Amino acid sequence: MANHANAMNKVKILVVGDSGVGKSSLVHLICHGQCLSNSSWTIGCSVEVRVHEYREGTPSQRPYFVELWDVGGSNSHKNARHVFYNPVHGIILVHDLTNRKSQQNLRRWLSEILLREGGGTKSRIPLVDDFDAEQFGGFSQLPVFVVGTKQEQVAEFRTSGRVRSSSIADECAADEITVNTLDQRSLAPGSSNAVRLSRFFDKVIERQQTTTSRTDGGFSYLERENPMFRRNKATSSFVVTG
């Protein structure tokens, strides 16, 4: 069984968002199909794994491990979070539909992840103050997915029942769903939410396959730790600096 686990391929997806929006509940719902009964603030990072059938229903169907890294969102832990950001193959941005500020803060989350992706403590000072979301599509090949939570509470706070799509989803050309993390049926297999999520996972796996096929095998431990080896994004080859 251990051999089997190591032989299967995997992708790593970061789940980020402000504190208290419902990332842990969402991840639990995606991976276990049940609602999380006792939610508490996530300290550090909590990883859940889901077995996803890549290209389900086609002859080339293969199982993949999708690792969902649920990063705690509290501000006081900001300086040590960067260790989880590298490597990453996809990003899920979570915001609270009852709190518009959490959606505006998603931009900051995205830039935090992208600018720290360079790795190492040297690049901790951000290169730009605010990244340009339109360049994002061309700059990075990371697929992004946006989830709005607490859908059932929206009716209390908004006069119009319809929920507008978030601006960051439009800017990054990302797919978006709204869920109620207290209801199992939000992500029931076959529902439109679940279909979009599967499509996102497939996209992440595809991108990961194309990047690894161009280089020799994924991000290794050596690359992460040693600042002498830096990845040149344009040519995807090793560049020795310093």
Added chain:
Amino acid sequence: MGILIDSAIMTGSMLIFFIGGWMWFVKKIFRDYEVHNTLVQLFFPMIFMLSCAMFELIIFEIAAVLESGSRYLYWQVVLYSMLIMLILVIPFYLCHFAVSNIRMVSREWVNLLSVLTWGVFMVCFWKIGDPFPILSTQHGILSIEQSISRIGVIGVTVMAALSGFGAVNYPYTSMNIFMRPVTKHDIQAQERRLLQTIDVIVNKKKRIALAEKERITSKVGDESGSRSRIWGLLRSVTASSPQGESLSTLKQEVAALEELSRQLFLESVELQNQRERLEWASTFQGRFFNFMGYFFSLYCSWKIFISLVNIVFDRVGRKDPVTKGMEIAVHWLGFDIDVQFWSQHISFFLVGCIILTSIRGFILTLTRFFYAVSSSKSSNIIVLVLAQLMGMYFVSMVMLMRMNMPLEYRTIITQVLGDLQFHFYHRWFDVIFLVSALTTMGILYLAHKQVNTSDKTESFYEPKW
């Protein structure tokens, strides 16, 4: 005519304070939350406006800006509105929000329960005054002295606790001798440990996920037809996937490892904080604060000593520092100065400085406290609690400020606040200040020692590779 100009000045300045408080609230304090309830948004700036108006009136008193009659009138207006807000309005809304946050309570009961809770609060508030020798019984129940005295107790407690904490914490954070050296190697080693632990967790979770999936598919296979049932039986006998017991051991191991990963993460946060502090210490600001830290620690030790002396010897009737300074200058040093003229200007300057630094310090502390404590559910309640604390804090500051002003300026405060036992409040301040400073010292010492010993043991066991 005079009163019209005075009213214009007062209303204009109060409007400025209101807008200032509102901007601070929206931009800094509530920057991560959306405001659903506009009343909450109004209460906070209103309390801020009333507090600043009180200080403004004190300054006007010393500088003799407006007419004395209109000053007294404005004092009454500001004080009464402040009291109504602090005792009646804000506690009611606090109870209302607290009750509606509890999920078990249905809609109809919310109003009734909040009124009941508010009644309980009023009773407790009244009972606070009993153990303290605050008032003589000649005042009626609804007089202004009763409420101000109780507010004073709470406010002075908060003030003294914050001062004690700040007095000890400031030298600790700004002086370099308390900072531990942290190298890049330490941080990288810690991060490596964290990532390795998470890798182990992920591997175990993958095995669990595969086992669960296998269990589900074999269960589905069992349900369809007798042939598959035989296959299912065979498979369950010969399968190499972990069965029930080892699955639960895996889950237990994962839980333990997750706890370990949380600990490692918190340690790495602490290391990063230390590193940032060291970086800051090498900047100009850091070096300046370090230098000032020495003076400040001397001042704090003196203050602690003086509070102890005050409590033990029960000193009564302290003179304000301005008059004392004047006395020293005139009698001991032989300067020939116009006491009247200088005492006004110096006390104006001194009181102004105290007010400004207190307001700024309080604003910063409040903002940081809010960031640390708030969550999306409780943000409304916390804002109201902070507004309440702010009102009480500033009212007691006015009370205690009396000691810093020369005699001729004290009369207005005594007139407005009523006949209170002022020296009791100073004694109470000294007691709480001492307790808070000593407690903070004890806690910081323990935390410092614990971090130091854990650091040493880790570096000892670090594998050399």
